[in-house]
Amino acid sequence: MTALRQVDADVRYAVRLPEPDDFDFWRDRARALVQCGVAPERISWLEPHGAGELFAHGDEPLPVPDARSRPVRASRRFIEVARNAALHSDPQRFALLYRLLWRLQSNPAIMDDKADSDVRRVEDLAKAVRRDSHKMHAFVRFRRIEGDTAGGERYVAWFEPDHHILRANASFFVRRFAGMAWSILTPRGSLHWDGETLEEGPPAQRSDAPAGDPMEELWRSYYASIFNPARLKVGAMLKEMPRKYWKNMPETALIPGLVAGAQQRERTMVAEGAMEFEARPGSLKGVDEAIHACHRCPIGSLDNRAVMGEGPKGAALMIVGEQPGDQEDEAGKPFVGPAGQLLDRHLEKAGIDRGRTYVTNAVKHFKFEPRGKRRLHKSPSAKEIDTCRWWLESERELVRPKLILAMGGSAARGLLGKSVSISKARGEPIALEDGSELWITAHPSYLLRLDGAAREEQARLFDADLAAVKERLSELAA
Structure with a gap:
């Protein structure tokens, strides 16, 4: 990079910030140093009360740009991210920001490069600061102190921020608690508001804050x-x-x-x-007849009909979805609508024969909300899934699959009796009490609700889950 104002290329400079969160001070000094052509490796950025760096020379005056110096380029995106990143507790944050500002002069679009290590790092710092500010807004708890002010009461809170966010968030608390006198004490400093004036104070200790109030x-x-x-x-x-x-x-x-x-x-x-329904049906036909007569949850009382599972008894693989949809309710067969058609395509890609698979749902009736002539899907409640679990267990007992694939959270709950995270549970087998294995993946209807790159990524994960199921089936058959 070439600047109109030249300085000695061998000189190192130390910039001592008056406060660890003083972004404006850093910005002014950084702009001048860029205009003077001072490369990042020649600058030490020092916080107050810090020990400094081994080769920082505090007595070297900083260069001053002249009228011929070209203006510094900094995108709005950089300024927004840098303001937050400057509040981080990382001692190298100001050096990182200067290096990125320096590189912006020759590459103005660098902030759009998500693969760049400096860009990723500064965005991570900014994200951590935003998270810390959010926690401060949510978790500051004021406790009342009697007789501390002329008005008779004052409120004091203790908070331990991870970063230098206290002053940056002062206006939030002034706006939100404008009508009361309060203090926020932290190990990094303190704020005091009397209803009219905000004052800063020194760092505090936990013992300085009250323990509780009535x-x-x-x-x-x-x-x-x-x-x-x-x-x-x-x-x-x-x-x-x-x-x-x-x-x-x-x-x-x-x-x-x-x-x-x-x-x-x-x-x-x-x-x-999952109450005992006297005795389990002894055949899949008996289960089919029983679920058509079941009204033990509100879904069975809607204008719908039960949809029984489909597939051969003795199938090695059982696939379980959430509930029948509108088209499944009309046809009386599982997975014939858009989600079922998408499932068929992915099963074929994985080499899984649906005709040799038992396909069913955790809930046997279509739960919906009427909208004119349409019936809109409505997710079943936990209790409705648990009630219908009796019928799913009856199917499992009769089919006796070696491997079960649960698609979606409702299916997983119907098989495990508890809620699980799909992202955490997918990709690994879960041993069930009857000796079979449970694998968990997303429901194909989830893929249908996505677009673009998000859909492609979830489709990739879905294919990977099906490929793992196919491989495991081959191992069990060997």
């Missing part, structure tokens, strides 16, 4: 009342609310008990749903 019992009661066990996904909950934040949130003391209670209620629901 309002927390009311909040815990409210939280327990809105906790919905039917929507509980422990893995997703821990991803969104990591345990590191629990110690500062009064409601989290309730979570282990609430989770345990929800899981017990789920087990009870499964047991009640």
